[in-house]
Amino acid sequence: MTTQRRREFGKYLARLRGDLSQRAAAALLCDLSGSSTLTRHEISRWERGDRIPDDWLPFISRAYGVPLPVLERKAAWARGAGASAETVPIDLSPFFPEANALQARIASAMHARAMSTAGTSPVLVLVGGYAGSGKTEFARFLSDLTGWAVLDKDALTRRMTERLLISIGGDPHDRHTDLYRAEVRPHEYRCLLNAAYGNIDTGVSMILAAPFITELHTPGWLERLTHRCQGRGVEIAALWINSDLDTMHEYIETRDAPRDRWKLSHWDEYSSTLTKDPPPGVTATIDNRLGAAVSLADQTRATLRRLLN
Structure with missing residues (x-):
């Protein structure tokens, strides 16, 4: 189960990356963090589900425009934390096959809204x-x-x-x-x-x-x-x-x-x-x-x- 979750989380990170290449994403994250240690190979490991980028989540949040709490909850889910409707990565590609950036924005907004309205009424x-x-x-x-x-x-x-x-x-x-x-x-x-x-x-x-x-x-x-x-x-x-x-x-x-x-x-x-x-x-x-x-x-x-x- 944990292996499958890590793979799902990796696919989610790949969707967030959108049209940006792995090499360009690595360069962007290095620039944001002030570190030059990240390579496209590590990005690939994240997206295959081989590793979870815990220390890089704040910079991924900034690079991909996703609220950090959303990424942290989804990373915890990938590590085996209890599942909920708000934490499971959603695949929007069947609805927007030619609009990766829009997919990422919708997914980000959806999960941010789920977190901000949790336990509250409109x-x-x-x-x-x-x-x-x-x-x-x-x-x-x-x-x-x-x-x-x-x-x-x-x-x-x-x-x-x-x-x-x-x-x-x-x-x-x-x-x-x-x-x-x-x-x-x-x-x-x-x-x-x-x-x-x-x-x-x-x-x-x-x-x-x-x-x-x-x-x-x-x-x-x-x-x-x-x-x-x-x-x-x-x-x-x-x-x-x-x-x-x-x-x-x-x-x-x-x-x-x-x-x-x-x-x-x-x-x-x-x-x-x-x-x-x-x-x-x-x-x-x-x-x-x-x-x-x-x-x-x-x-x-x-x-x-x-x-x-």
Whole structure:
């Protein structure tokens, strides 16, 4: 069994090497390690399963772009450690016979994901707030830190919204009339959540950036969504981005989006509908007021620690 595992591990190393020759791989590893002792013959021994390159794993990790913990676990498996679905080398060559580099990247991503999500559930994070509060910026910060995918409602549905409004005789940039609220807005959020469900069903954590004003202020909405997600084995967190009127006005004015023209030209009327208090039941409120003592990036890190602890 151990001999077979060593051979499988050797084949895995050969797939990671991809189009690089054994001689070139040896030269690269020597350059990374500062040692000139490695030859193509030793690479060949690794790939035949004759030897396991324990001391060279950190440099193989750097050379082939594979997380070191992945290589260490797979080397331990080759030496006879207990097997698991995450440690057994996967042969992707039948799917990508002409794309060795892609095979290596997919295998690396697959095993890295298996390790990073071991024992955890996917997470659905809602980032809500009024126009110009900084929702998208915060969502991107969170994504940069976690690697979780971002779905932004405007980016996902804007063209559909504009065409739908035109088709029913409305203004394509309308975001304030009863026509938009009754006939279009529900479809935007349905599309957003359906796209999220499609991802979390495959175990991918998601960040949704949208106002969520009506939803989070509707009694029972967040509880129903939480129960639905828990039934899928998904954790949920709702974050509210708090900002002041001057900051929101400045941001909306700067981005100069057609959908914001009514807000800017009727600012007093629009701003009178905004409330200072966050919706009930949210996981955390992020202070993004002008001159806030803590930067938005630092708050993102603090919020992430709260979500993961």
